Amino acid sequence: MTINWYPGHMVKARRDIEENLKLVDIVLMLVDARAxxxxxxxxxEHLARHKKIILILNKNDLADPNATRSFLGILxxxxxxxxxxxxxxxQGVREVVExxxxxxxSQRQDLLRRGRRIRPVRLMVTGVPNVGKSTFLNSLVGKKMARTGPRPGLTRGKQWIRVREDMELMDTPGLLWPKIESEEQGLKLALLNIIGENAYEEYEVALYLLKVLRQQAPQIFQSYYKLEQTTEDDEQLLKEISVKRGHLVKGGQPDPEKTARQMISDFRxxxxxxxxxxLMP
Ligand SMILES: Nc1nc2c(ncn2[C@@H]2O[C@H](COP(=O)(O)OP(=O)(O)O)[C@@H](O)[C@H]2O)c(=O)[nH]1
Ligand SMILES: [Mg+2]
Incomplete structure (x- = not known):
């Protein structure tokens, strides 16, 4: 399968991020906890190598808790x-604040020592499409601020949003794109809704999902789709699920394309x- 995903604005986005990075103290890098x-x-990440980086494994509620624990341990x-x-x-947002x-x-202490004004910490949020940047930002905004809504920072006009008393956020999130290095990685990103739906075949993504389910969640999978036993043949299996679910084309034949879409949305x-x-490295 080929993933056709070459955003034309990549070069500009990279340059923007490089420029904007100069203005921030800390980069919050969001990744999907499932990948x-x-x-x-x-x-x-190389562009941001001189910045303090906090990696945020978002959508933790959808990821395998043991895997997340192991990833955090390694990191x-x-x-x-x-x-x-x-x-x-x-959940977890208070820990991010801390x-x-x-x-x-250390920067704060440094400002103090030099008799400078303590300014709010300046943050940038980066991450691939749909990873949850906007949702995360909303959850970061302090309760008090939430009532009035984020307001422009006092220091730099429109470029900063004061998210909390002690934090300012760059108002344009750094939109990253994943570097797709293998077919399997492309399938993962498609399944996670990170690459646009025009760039992949849902049928192929569903076949990949079936493989993952067989390995990781055979029981849940079998009971969710009410399968008594599963065949080894994934294309056949997709058809069986179509029949069970009543995904049929005119004439009563199974409609595996429709089932593929349904399974992908069930996963998501x-x-x-x-x-x-x-998998763990
Ligand atoms: N289950 C779950 N869904 C999330 C989480 N964060 C974001 N989402 C959902 O992911 C989708 C994309 O989120 P959004 O903030 O628009 O992503 P952005 O493109 O990075 O700004 C939305 O449907 C959110 O509701 C999370 O922690 N858990
Ligand atoms: Mg957004």
Missing amino acids: PLSCRNPDL HAEGLNAVAVNSVKG VIQKAYE AGNLGRITLD
């Missing part, structure tokens, strides 16, 4: 800041359990 490795872009062991978050519920404050502390909604697609 923390596949969502990253090493080139862009922490490498000395990276990493926090698992559910932005919809605001990690930000801790990461800014978490109906098939908490499944992490990336």
Whole structure:
């Protein structure tokens, strides 16, 4: 399968991020907790190498908790800041705030020592499409601020949004694109709704999903689709699910394309359990 995903604005986006990075203290890099490795872009992380980075494993509620724990363990062991978050519920956001404050502390002390005004920490949020940047931002906005809505920072006009008393956020999020290095990675990103739906075949993504389900969640999968036993043949299996679900074309034949779309949306909604697609390195 070929993933046709070459955003024409990539070069400009990269340049914008490079410029904007100069203005921030800390970069909050959002990745999908179900594929923390596949969502990253090493080139862009290289651009941000002189900044403090906090990796946020978002959509933690949809990922396998054991896998998330292992990923966090590895990242922490490498000395990276990493926090698992559910932005919809605001879970983990307080920890992010604490990690930000801790990461800014040395700069704050430095300002104090030099008799300079303590200014709010300046943040940039980056991540691939649909990873939850906007949702995360809303959850970061302090309660008090939420009532009045984010307001422009006092210092730099429209460019900054004061999200909390002690934090300003660049108003244009750094939109990253994943670096797609293998067919499997492309399939993962398609399944996670990170690459546009015109760039992949749902049927092929569903076949990949079936493979993942067989390995990771055979029971949930079998009971969710009410399958008594499963064949080894995934194309056949897709047809069986079509029949069970009443996904039929005129004439009563199974409509596996429709089933493919349904299964992908079941996965995305978490109906098939908490499944992490990336394996530990
Ligand atoms: N289950 C779950 N869904 C989330 C989470 N964060 C964001 N979403 C959903 O993911 C979709 C994309 O979120 P959005 O904030 O628009 O992503 P953006 O493109 O990075 O700004 C929306 O449907 C959100 O409701 C999360 O932590 N858990
Ligand atoms: Mg957004």
